[in-house]
Amino acid sequence: MLKRNAMALWAAFAILLAACTGANPAGSASPAGPSSAAPSTSGAPAASAGAADLTIESWRTDDLAIWQDKIIPAFNAKYPNIKITFSPTKPDEYNGVLNTKLQGGTAGDLITCRPFDASLQLFKDGNLAALNDLPGLANFGDVAKSAWITDDGKDVFCVPMASVIHGFIYNTDAFDKLSVTAAPTTVEEFHALLDKFKTDGTYTPLAMGTKELWESATMGFQNIGPNYWKGEEGRKALIDGSAKFTDQPYVDTWAELASWKPYLPNGYEAIAYADAQQYFASGKAAIYPAGSWDIAYFEGQGVKIGFFGPPLPKAGDTCYVSDHTDIALGMNAKTTHPAEAKTFLDWVASDEFATLYSNGLPGFYSLSNNAVKIDDAIAQQAVDLRKSCKSTIRNSYQILSRGEPNLENELWRVTAAVINGTLTPQKAGEEIQAGLDKWYKPAGD
Amino acid sequence: MATLTRGAPRRRRFPWHLVVFLGPAVVLYTAFMVFPLFDSLRLSLFGPGGSGLGQFVGLDNYIRLLTHSEWAPRFWGALVNNFEFFAIHMLVQNPIGLLLALLLSSRILRGRSVYRTLIFAPTVLSVVIIGFIWKLILSPLWGVAEGGLNAVGLGDLFAPWLGLKGPALVTIGLMSVWQWVGIPMLLFSAALLAIPDEIIEAARVDGAGALRIFRRIQLPMIAPTVGIVAILTFVGNFNAFDLVYAVQGGLAGPEFSTDLLGTFFYRTFFGFQLQLGSPTMGATVAGMMFLLILLGVCLYLFVVQRRLVTYEA
Numbered sequence: 212m213l214k215r216n217a218m219a220l221w222a223a224f225a226i227l228l229a230a231c232t233g234a235n236p237a238g239s240a241s242p243a244g245p246s247s248a249a250p251s252t253s254g255a256p257a258a259s260a261g262a263a264d265l266t267i268e269s270w271r272t273d274d275l276a277i278w279q280d281k282i283i284p285a286f287n288a289k290y291p292n293i294k295i296t297f298s299p300t301k302p303d304e305y306n307g308v309l310n311t312k313l314q315g316g317t318a319g320d321l322i323t324c325r326p327f328d329a330s331l332q333l334f335k336d337g338n339l340a341a342l343n344d345l346p347g348l349a350n351f352g353d354v355a356k357s358a359w360i361t362d363d364g365k366d367v368f369c370v371p372m373a374s375v376i377h378g379f380i381y382n383t384d385a386f387d388k389l390s391v392t393a394a395p396t397t398v399e400e401f402h403a404l405l406d407k408f409k410t411d412g413t414y415t416p417l418a419m420g421t422k423e424l425w426e427s428a429t430m431g432f433q434n435i436g437p438n439y440w441k442g443e444e445g446r447k448a449l450i451d452g453s454a455k456f457t458d459q460p461y462v463d464t465w466a467e468l469a470s471w472k473p474y475l476p477n478g479y480e481a482i483a484y485a486d487a488q489q490y491f492a493s494g495k496a497a498i499y500p501a502g503s504w505d506i507a508y509f510e511g512q513g514v515k516i517g518f519f520g521p522p523l524p525k526a527g528d529t530c531y532v533s534d535h536t537d538i539a540l541g542m543n544a545k546t547t548h549p550a551e552a553k554t555f556l557d558w559v560a561s562d563e564f565a566t567l568y569s570n571g572l573p574g575f576y577s578l579s580n581n582a583v584k585i586d587d588a589i590a591q592q593a594v595d596l597r598k599s600c601k602s603t604i605r606n607s608y609q610i611l612s613r614g615e616p617n618l619e620n621e622l623w624r625v626t627a628a629v630i631n632g633t634l635t636p637q638k639a640g641e642e643i644q645a646g647l648d649k650w651y652k653p654a655g656d
Numbered sequence: 657m658a659t660l661t662r663g664a665p666r667r668r669r670f671p672w673h674l675v676v677f678l679g680p681a682v683v684l685y686t687a688f689m690v691f692p693l694f695d696s697l698r699l700s701l702f703g704p705g706g707s708g709l710g711q712f713v714g715l716d717n718y719i720r721l722l723t724h725s726e727w728a729p730r731f732w733g734a735l736v737n738n739f740e741f742f743a744i745h746m747l748v749q750n751p752i753g754l755l756l757a758l759l760l761s762s763r764i765l766r767g768r769s770v771y772r773t774l775i776f777a778p779t780v781l782s783v784v785i786i787g788f789i790w791k792l793i794l795s796p797l798w799g800v801a802e803g804g805l806n807a808v809g810l811g812d813l814f815a816p817w818l819g820l821k822g823p824a825l826v827t828i829g830l831m832s833v834w835q836w837v838g839i840p841m842l843l844f845s846a847a848l849l850a851i852p853d854e855i856i857e858a859a860r861v862d863g864a865g866a867l868r869i870f871r872r873i874q875l876p877m878i879a880p881t882v883g884i885v886a887i888l889t890f891v892g893n894f895n896a897f898d899l900v901y902a903v904q905g906g907l908a909g910p911e912f913s914t915d916l917l918g919t920f921f922y923r924t925f926f927g928f929q930l931q932l933g934s935p936t937m938g939a940t941v942a943g944m945m946f947l948l949i950l951l952g953v954c955l956y957l958f959v960v961q962r963r964l965v966t967y968e969a
Binding site for chain 2: 306332481489608618619
């Protein structure tokens with residue numbers, strides 16, 4: 212009987228072992244980390260030609276409704292066989308999650324591209340496909356493509372979708388109540404306006420927090436900064452080494468940001484981005500340092516708003532506005548449906564998509580050469596800044612964020628500290644430049 | 657069923673039952689814990705090479721982590737923060753856990769199990785919920801913390817703690833204490849229950865007060881549990897990551913003041929925003945964490961555990 216029991220136990224063990232190994236096809240000898248090679252997302256064999264299920268990876272969680280209600284149905288009207296799923300991840304987790312998915316082979320077929328180095332690295336690693344033969348790319352100029360092209364200009368790897376413009380959103384009711392008739396154009400006027408609101412007390416002058424760190428850099432430093440460092444001139448000077456973050460224009464930008472401290476809500480150090488949005492949307496604040504993507508959100512919340520551009524340091528200066536090539540769509544090099552993915556990308560490059568996107572998401576402006584008619588008045592106000600001001604992109608994105616410490620992350624940390632008052636503008640410049648000098652050698656090579 | 661006894665010496669049968677019962681657990685544990693651990697340590701001995709591996713560099717990564725100006729400030733900063741985090745737990749969580757256990761072991765307390773359940777409830781809550789609730793409570797715009805302090809006249813004390821360099825880590829430490837205090841409480845409760853009543857009654861008859869009973873009888877008899885709680889706290893704190901990530905984000909602001917070894921590892925391995933991840937340096941950070949925790953546990957085992965006297969009831 213002992214023998215029978217033993218055999219029964221062995222049989223059970225053998226079945227268990229077989230079940231385990233059968234279900235788990237992991238390559239146990241693979242060296243590099245998490246690598247169970249899961250098959251890619253769409254499994255449909257090409258029985259019906261042109262049919263596919265494509266997934267889009269993105270960080271724009273706010274856009275889910277627009278994609279599902281307007282954009283994807285419009286595409287399906289032309290190509291009913293290609294099903295698209297828009298699958299966003301939280302913005303600050305997007306890059307990490309995407310990289311993990313790409314390593315594990317589970318990333319979607321279409322990938323939303325961050326501008327410049329993040330996507331360039333993906334292309335160099337073989338995760339993004341080159342799109343040089345896509346006919347729709349003819350719609351885009353060199354500036355538009357500059358964020359998604361290799362350094363030598365030979366390979367484009369994403370189709371530009373939109374840029375975002377920086378400025379300030381204001382509450383029109385608050386302006387009316389205090390009889391403010393014109394938006395401020397100079398820093399002096401801006402401060403006078405902020406003082407007016409502060410003295411009055413009904414509205415908090417500026418709605419912004421520093422807790423998440425990125426608002427200070429993106430809606431503060433990169434917003435008003437171009438007027439100080441003269442847009443593209445300053446940005447290119449940083450790249451070729453003739454300008455440093457310790458120079459006066461940058462210190463002045465930080466000094467101006469530090470002067471915002473008294474106009475921010477109480478306890479702003481612990482106010483997150485969503486809190487600041489909610490605060491302004493509830494009508495408690497007068498002005499909100501913004502990216503144009505916020506326009507759609509506030510209009511959805513029902514607050515009446517207007518838009519003005521970053522103030523000039525001195526009256527009569529040339530005006531620059533941050534018109535940042537922000538978002539593009541590329542193709543996963545390992546997708547099982549390259550033909551269908553390219554069909555979609557070609558449609559994304561078309562005027563139809565440009566109109567849908569720019570109007571469906573007020574605040575995102577198509578980078579296409581062909582002008583797009585924008586129905587939203589406030590979004591039009593923002594894009595009109597292109598006419599009076601020179602466009603530039605954020606200075607930390609091209610080339611300068613390739614090393615360690617990462618310039619963009621450092622700008623976040625340092626700018627938030629300047630606004631919090633724990634770092635002086637001079638020290639901020641020194642820390643940033645020291646970090647950059649650790650690895651960046653300007654083009655002398 | 658008779659076992660024949662023979663004159664010859666009996667050979668011990670091979671204990672197959674041990675293999676059968678331990679086998680699956682050993683296989684699973686090896687596949688999912690031991691193998692990845694050693695593979696991760698192996699990864700840390702290689703240089704970066706795009707999405708694959710570079711060449712073997714030996715302990716170079718570790719030396720860079722500890723001394724090179726790119727990595728060292730963040731590593732030592734995270735380490736110091738982690739020790740502070742651990743200190744907060746040892747000084748606040750465990751004494752409070754012990755106090756609660758003592759109170760709940762009192763005979764005259766009514767509704768004991770209700771209190772126990774309520775105090776233990778946060779340990780089963782998701783850390784994201786805890787982070788969200790506390791961020792909301794402490795929010796300067798719409799949190800109840802300011803109102804609550806105002807109500808007791810301490811409104812001046814209120815500050816946006818989560819956004820200030822000094823208080824941020826302490827605040828997160830206290831959130832973590834609030835979440836986990838149920839575990840030491842439970843362990844201490846169980847240990848206190850194991851103390852036979854006769855000893856305490858005898859002490860009372862001899863005229864000992866509550867404090868003396870605690871110092872001379874209860875504390876020595878639960879000493880092994882105190883040791884276990886301490887080592888669990890140590891391991892848990894040096895692995896901590898999720899609360900900081902949920903509340904402060906990956907950059908562990910303000911100015912890295914809430915950066916723990918766990919968040920440092922996450923940023924290094926997976927990257928953050930425009931910063932690309934580095935699997936080899938990430939594995940190095942993980943290796944350092946492993947060595948630190950191993951060192952702490954070994955120190956405890958060889959120095960403290962041996963000296964602990966266990967009183968048998």
